[in-house]
Amino acid sequence: MNKGAWTAEEDQKLSQYIEIHGAKRWKTVAFKAGLNRCGKSCRLRWLNYLRPNIKRGNISDAEEDLILRLHKLLGNRWSLIAGRLPGRTDNEIKNYWNSHLSKKISKENKLETSTKQKIVPKEPCVIPRVDVEGVKGSIENSEVNFDVNGLFDFTTDLGSYGLEWMNKFLELDEDSWLTEKR
DNA sequence: AACGAAGTCAACCGCTAATTT
DNA sequence: GAAATTAGCGGTTGACTTCGT
Numbered sequence: 001m002n003k004g005a006w007t008a009e010e011d012q013k014l015s016q017y018i019e020i021h022g023a024k025r026w027k028t029v030a031f032k033a034g035l036n037r038c039g040k041s042c043r044l045r046w047l048n049y050l051r052p053n054i055k056r057g058n059i060s061d062a063e064e065d066l067i068l069r070l071h072k073l074l075g076n077r078w079s080l081i082a083g084r085l086p087g088r089t090d091n092e093i094k095n096y097w098n099s100h101l102s103k104k105i106s107k108e109n110k111l112e113t114s115t116k117q118k119i120v121p122k123e124p125c126v127i128p129r130v131d132v133e134g135v136k137g138s139i140e141n142s143e144v145n146f147d148v149n150g151l152f153d154f155t156t157d158l159g160s161y162g163l164e165w166m167n168k169f170l171e172l173d174e175d176s177w178l179t180e181k182r
Numbered sequence: 183a184a185c186g187a188a189g190t191c192a193a194c195c196g197c198t199a200a201t202t203t
Numbered sequence: 204g205a206a207a208t209t210a211g212c213g214g215t216t217g218a219c220t221t222c223g224t
Contacts, residue, residue: 005192005218025209043210044193079212094213095191189221195214202208 002036006045010035014042015050023051048089055087059096067093068101 002010017033023046026039035042048054059067063085070081078090078097085093 003194027209038194039209040195040211041193047211048192076213090212091192099190185224187221187223190219192216192218194216196212197214198210198212200208200210203206 001038003041006049010037011045011050014046018046018050044091048091053087054089056092059088063088064101067097068105071097071101 013033013035014029017029021029021032023029023043026043028039029035030037030039030042033042037045066085067081070084074080076094078094082088082090082093
């Protein structure tokens with residue numbers, strides 16, 4: 001079983017096979033394409049490098065900003081973040097985060113924690129309940145009351161990554177969020 | 183020029199979830 | 204419903220490149 005970097009010949013074999021037969025059952029793909037690779041490796045190669053419309057490198061300022069915002073909201077959910085950036089893969093975003101952005105963030109945080117005041121909302125928030133398929137009916141006529149301080153960190157200035165954007169984001173895509181896997 | 187440190191990124195690994203048998 | 208197989212995810216590794224001395 002081959003491991004390590006893919007050769008141009010392997011790439012060609014994989015691309016040609018998938019073009020004809022489609023990208024499913026990766027074990028079969030690996031075998032029938034004549035690749036001495038495991039299915040997992042073929043899948044990864046296809047998804048991250050060979051499939052059409054993949055963007056490589058040169059992450060723009062706008063994309064970087066979006067990654068920062070999404071990470072603030074979602075944490076290390078790389079595939080979800082990648083899903084919001086057309087042509088980008090979870091692996092690329094994860095690498096970009098680990099090599100560029102995490103350092104940038106920790107630098108900024110060090111600066112900010114020494115200068116920012118703690119913001120404390122006066123009243124607890126009341127969020128209208130949302131019906132989720134499967135859960136519907138289990139919580140009758142209820143509203144969810146919670147203390148914002150318990151959920152969000154107000155010790156730093158949210159700035160451009162603030163809640164206004166988050167609300168818009170959720171409004172736009174509420175349905176897909178509720179059905180999102182994991 | 184040489185060498186070690188730090189950075190980058192493609193690929194692998196282990197695990198869980200989803201699907202098929 | 205259980206077991207086996209497949210798909211997908213995030214963390215980690217290691218080869219390669221770039222940088223600093």
